[in-house]
Amino acid sequence: MNAVRKQRLILVLLLLAGVGLAVALMLFALRENINHYFSPAQMAAGEAPVAQRMRGGGLVVPGSVERDSESLKVSFRITDGAGEVTVHYEGILPDLFVEGSGVVALGTLGSDGVFAATEVLAKHDENYMPPEVQKAIDEAHPKPGYARPAAQTTVQRELRSLQDGS
Amino acid sequence: MVAEAGLLALIIALCLSLLLSIFPLVGSYTGNLRLMNQARSLSWGLFAFVGFSFLCLVWAFITDDFSVDYVARHSNSLLPVPYKVSATWGGHEGSLLMWVLILVGWMAMVAFRSDRLPPELSARVLSVMGMVTVGFLLFTLLTSNPFNRILPFPPEDGADLNPLLQDFGLIVHPPMLYMGYVGFAVAFAFAIAALLGGQLDTAWARWARPWTTVAWVFLTLGISLGSWWAYYELGWGGWWFWDPVENASLMPWLVGTALMHSLAVTEKRGLFKSWTLLLAIFTFSLSLLGTFLVRSGVLTSVHAFANDPERGVFILFYLMIVVGASLTLFALRAPEVRSRISFSMASRETLLLVNNILLTASAATVLLGTLFPLLLESLDMGMISVGPPYFNLVFVPMAMLLAFALGFGVLLNWKSGSVKWLISQTRWILLVSILGGLGFSLFYGDVFAKHFLISEVLAMALVLWIVLTMGRDILNKTRNARAKTGMVDALKRLKPAYYGMHLAHLGLAVTIVGVAISSGYSSQRDLRMTPGDMVTLGEYQFRFDGVSMRPGPNYTSDYGSVTVYENGRQIAVLHPEKRVYTAQQMPMTEASIDPGLTRDIYVALGEPLGDDGSWALRLHIKPFVRWIWLGSLFMALGGVVAISDRRYRMKVRQKVNALRPFGDEGVASA
Numbered sequence: 001m002n003a004v005r006k007q008r009l010i011l012v013l014l015l016l017a018g019v020g021l022a023v024a025l026m027l028f029a030l031r032e033n034i035n036h037y038f039s040p041a042q043m044a045a046g047e048a049p050v051a052q053r054m055r056g057g058g059l060v061v062p063g064s065v066e067r068d069s070e071s072l073k074v075s076f077r078i079t080d081g082a083g084e085v086t087v088h089y090e091g092i093l094p095d096l097f098v099e100g101s102g103v104v105a106l107g108t109l110g111s112d113g114v115f116a117a118t119e120v121l122a123k124h125d126e127n128y129m130p131p132e133v134q135k136a137i138d139e140a141h142p143k144p145g146y147a148r149p150a151a152q153t154t155v156q157r158e159l160r161s162l163q164d165g166s
Numbered sequence: 167m168v169a170e171a172g173l174l175a176l177i178i179a180l181c182l183s184l185l186l187s188i189f190p191l192v193g194s195y196t197g198n199l200r201l202m203n204q205a206r207s208l209s210w211g212l213f214a215f216v217g218f219s220f221l222c223l224v225w226a227f228i229t230d231d232f233s234v235d236y237v238a239r240h241s242n243s244l245l246p247v248p249y250k251v252s253a254t255w256g257g258h259e260g261s262l263l264m265w266v267l268i269l270v271g272w273m274a275m276v277a278f279r280s281d282r283l284p285p286e287l288s289a290r291v292l293s294v295m296g297m298v299t300v301g302f303l304l305f306t307l308l309t310s311n312p313f314n315r316i317l318p319f320p321p322e323d324g325a326d327l328n329p330l331l332q333d334f335g336l337i338v339h340p341p342m343l344y345m346g347y348v349g350f351a352v353a354f355a356f357a358i359a360a361l362l363g364g365q366l367d368t369a370w371a372r373w374a375r376p377w378t379t380v381a382w383v384f385l386t387l388g389i390s391l392g393s394w395w396a397y398y399e400l401g402w403g404g405w406w407f408w409d410p411v412e413n414a415s416l417m418p419w420l421v422g423t424a425l426m427h428s429l430a431v432t433e434k435r436g437l438f439k440s441w442t443l444l445l446a447i448f449t450f451s452l453s454l455l456g457t458f459l460v461r462s463g464v465l466t467s468v469h470a471f472a473n474d475p476e477r478g479v480f481i482l483f484y485l486m487i488v489v490g491a492s493l494t495l496f497a498l499r500a501p502e503v504r505s506r507i508s509f510s511m512a513s514r515e516t517l518l519l520v521n522n523i524l525l526t527a528s529a530a531t532v533l534l535g536t537l538f539p540l541l542l543e544s545l546d547m548g549m550i551s552v553g554p555p556y557f558n559l560v561f562v563p564m565a566m567l568l569a570f571a572l573g574f575g576v577l578l579n580w581k582s583g584s585v586k587w588l589i590s591q592t593r594w595i596l597l598v599s600i601l602g603g604l605g606f607s608l609f610y611g612d613v614f615a616k617h618f619l620i621s622e623v624l625a626m627a628l629v630l631w632i633v634l635t636m637g638r639d640i641l642n643k644t645r646n647a648r649a650k651t652g653m654v655d656a657l658k659r660l661k662p663a664y665y666g667m668h669l670a671h672l673g674l675a676v677t678i679v680g681v682a683i684s685s686g687y688s689s690q691r692d693l694r695m696t697p698g699d700m701v702t703l704g705e706y707q708f709r710f711d712g713v714s715m716r717p718g719p720n721y722t723s724d725y726g727s728v729t730v731y732e733n734g735r736q737i738a739v740l741h742p743e744k745r746v747y748t749a750q751q752m753p754m755t756e757a758s759i760d761p762g763l764t765r766d767i768y769v770a771l772g773e774p775l776g777d778d779g780s781w782a783l784r785l786h787i788k789p790f791v792r793w794i795w796l797g798s799l800f801m802a803l804g805g806v807v808a809i810s811d812r813r814y815r816m817k818v819r820q821k822v823n824a825l826r827p828f829g830d831e832g833v834a835s836a
Contacts, residue, residue: 010511015523022527025560026534033556037549055551067775072694072782091692092772092782095401095753106553 035106041083043109050111056085057104065099078103085109089117096122169234172222173313176263179215179270180303182208186296190289194362202289209277209292212299213270220267223312224254233320236260236312242326242749244720252337253327258477259312261340265457266302268341268348269295276352276377283373290359291352298351301484309477326749329721335395339388343415346385347453350422352377354450354492357443361495366443366503371433374446376809378429382422383805389415390798401755401770403690403786405794408557413536414456417529421449424525427518434580437507437515440500441522447492452529454485459536512583517575521568528564532557562621569628569678572671573635577642591642595634603627610687625682632675636668666808673800680793689787692772696780704787706767707731712779713744713771721745723756726781728769730760742771742783765789 038048040058048054058078065076073090076099087105097103097120107117186208193201223236227250232238240257241250255261273295280288306312330336356374360366392415397405406412425445431438458481509515535552543549577591603626607619640657643664647656689704697712711727724744730737743756757770765787772782 007508007511011516011519014520018520018523018527022531022560022564025563026531029556029559030535030538030552033553033559034550035553037551055549069776070694072692072772072775092770092784095755 038109039080039083040078040085041080043085043115044083044113048109051108053106053108055104055106056087056109056115056117057102058085059102060097060099062099078105085113085115087115087117087120089120091120093120094122098122168222168225168229169231169313169315172219172226173311175215175219175222176303176307176313179212179219179266180300180307182212182215183296183299183303186212187293187300190296191293191362194286194289194293199285202285205289205292205296206277206280208296209270209273212296213274216263216267216270220254220263223260223263224251226313227251227254230324232322232324233315233317234312235314235316238316238321238324240327241324242720243323244748245324245327245332246719248337249327249332253331255340256327256331256336259306259310261344262302262306262310263312264341265344265348266299266306268344269299269302269351272349272352273299276355286363287359287370287373290362291355294355294358295351298355298488301488305477305480305484309480323749326720326747329745329747329750329752329754330399332747333395333399335391335399339391339395342384342391343388346381346383346388346422347415347418347456349377349381349384350418350446350449350453352381353422353425353446357446358492358495360503361443361492361499364499364502366432366439368433368436371429371442372814375426375429375433376814378422378426378446379805379809382419382426383802385415385419385422386798386802386805389419390795394795397791398757398759401757401784403757403768403770403784403788405684405791408535408554410536411460413532413557414459417532417536418449418452418456420525420529420532421445421452424522424529425449427521427525431515431518435507435509435515436505437509438519438522439503439505440496443496443500443503445522445526447489447496448526451485451489451492452533454481454488458482458485509580510582510584512578512585512588514575514578514580514583517571517578520571521575524564524568524571528561528568531560531564535560566624566628569632569674572674573631576635576639576667576671591638592635595631595638599627599630599634602630610683619686622682622686625678629675629678629682632671632678636671640668661811661813663808663811663813666804666806666811668804669807670801670804673797673802673804675797676793676800677797680790680795680797683790684788684794687789688791691785693783693785694775694780695783696778699780701785703785705733706737706787707734708769708783708785710781710783713774713781716743718745720749721747721754724771724774726758726769726771726783728758728783730767730769738767740767740769742769744771744773761792763792766791 035053035055037055037057040056042048043056048056056078058080061077061079061084065074067074071090072092073088074093075086075088077084077086079085087107089105089107094103101122104121105115105117106119106121107115109115186205189201190205190208193199193204225231226234226237227241228247230237230241230243230250232241236257236259240253240260245253253260255264273292276288276295277292280292283291353374356370356377360370389412392412393405396407397403425442428438428442428445432442458478535556539550539552573592573595574588578588603623606626607623640660643660644653644656647659691701691703693701695701695710697710699710701708701710707730709729709731711729713724713726716723716725722745726742726744728740728742730740738760740758740760742758745754745756746752747754755770755772757768759769760767768784768786768788770784772784774781
């Protein structure tokens, strides 16, 4: 093997090693750190895996927020119109956490059906609806305006007012 | 009327950019010097008209012309004047206009300096930039016209600027970032012009290098300003969230950094030519991809202003045309610029290759993490999110490898070197670095076992490694001169490009110090406090003194007071705020920070709890966090020093016929 070829071979090997390392790291990291989204309905129906890190999101049910008087513990319920799930969280809620508006929570679902959140996100803009939440609500109400049960209209009205930004 | 004048100016600019993208290019092929020279005046005209249009929009903001839709949505009569001006780029349409303004600003600069370039090259470079401008002007006019009126019933007052954006950081962050993003269009245009001409020599690299470096300097500053802003404005005390929008700016930075290093090889050794061109294309494409991600509404974040699918489709098509056309051109013409020069394994070229591989690979991992959720969602395979742990896990090891390779790369000479020499140079440095890293973790934490963090040990060892190899290199480079004239004179004889390189690398070391210590040794507590409560965090005590109401110009604020003591001695009184902005009724956390070189004390108000005046408070001690941004200042300064090197001005004037042999820069081998 002449010098030029040898050099080129080494370069190619270097390149492959770099790419290989990167791919291996990426696959490992991706497998460990993907958070799937589950809607409140899926969680309530037991379709979501227990004790696995995931994202959940929905509209905060008005009147459901309860604070502990001694600590920063707080619990509230979130809904997508088709199901509800209780969320427990300890910490400071974001600025735009408002009853009736959309939030996304990161955490695990316990066997008791309570979602223990380690992080609660509400976005920077009051007109913002987390896309997952929007989708879950859309799926729970495939035909808005048609044969609406009374329980769902509140959610939809709130949703509409959110979208209008009023 | 002012708004209409602005719109008219934009339309004229579009016509000029169409002329610019055709005639000079034709001239460069037919050898028509008059057509080629049109490029310069067209660029200046373009800059004048877009600049005028931008000023019209600023005027509409200052005069509260709420009949202009864009002004009505992003301003308010109560907004302080500096924010009225910065609100011009606080929304989608205006920031796009600013993007175009900066693009034509870069063009005017290239045109201004183009007497130093061969006429064909400058005509082609400006023409290519003209084509980029056509796309963006069309985008502005067709989908995002900032001058649209709401007639006949304009609102009485505006909806106000998003409170998060009412801040000094926002006044400077977007212009800086755009200067960087768009600046890579110059490198891109140079690359396309080289491909069109089929010619790429040392002189070309010497022309393209300063432009790339300047763009990189701006992007570096822009990103770190954004990070600083997020740190003090979002109220979470974090400085990087691996948010898709942050990633969108990081990717062009990573590839742009690779481009800068690859250009060095192309200039000094005439190597990596086609790779350099490819990197130039990728860097600009990633800038465009960033724009697409941010502007299309695919992502939702503070940066995603208006979500309009039409805009997304437009940018996506634009991106496809730019990337498709330039890669096709690359495939056709790249074989013509290939080089056949050999270098030994232990040489600076090899290490710069390693640098390029690591930088592009890390950009690829960031790209994957950013696009993977979008891909799965568009294929309807479920909704996922890729969290910060993924990015930390893949990005940090690669960054560490990069820092390790840096030490070798700095020491090695161009073309040839021996592994044996390298080992003799570095073995003590390596040992000292590892011991230093271990020693740091021993002495910095109170308890060894509790504070032993392997990544912090490695990071601090790498910091020492970078600094010590740098010192060794300076000693090597001054050895001969030092013996004759003494140290001071020897240091004076080193070139600015050389100092620029070391300064930027030192900046990397400083940033690593900040990242490592602040992520490893920060302490944080979220807790409930009643007025009069004391709490201890590390060696600091915090006393909560309650919250009072205070009015601001366009908000009302819950104004908190927290007194901080260090070992019983009062060192600061902090005033975190919770503001509610009047126009949008939007709450905003305003953190209060006692800054310091070795630690920041960071206090933010959460929410009121109960009737006894107690609040949720967030307390942070962040050691060395400021070094993160300090390091980026060093990097940017290094870039500025490097391009102040006289060779970018003088020798360019000597034209190509005076092409000198490679590596004649003596010690200045940056």
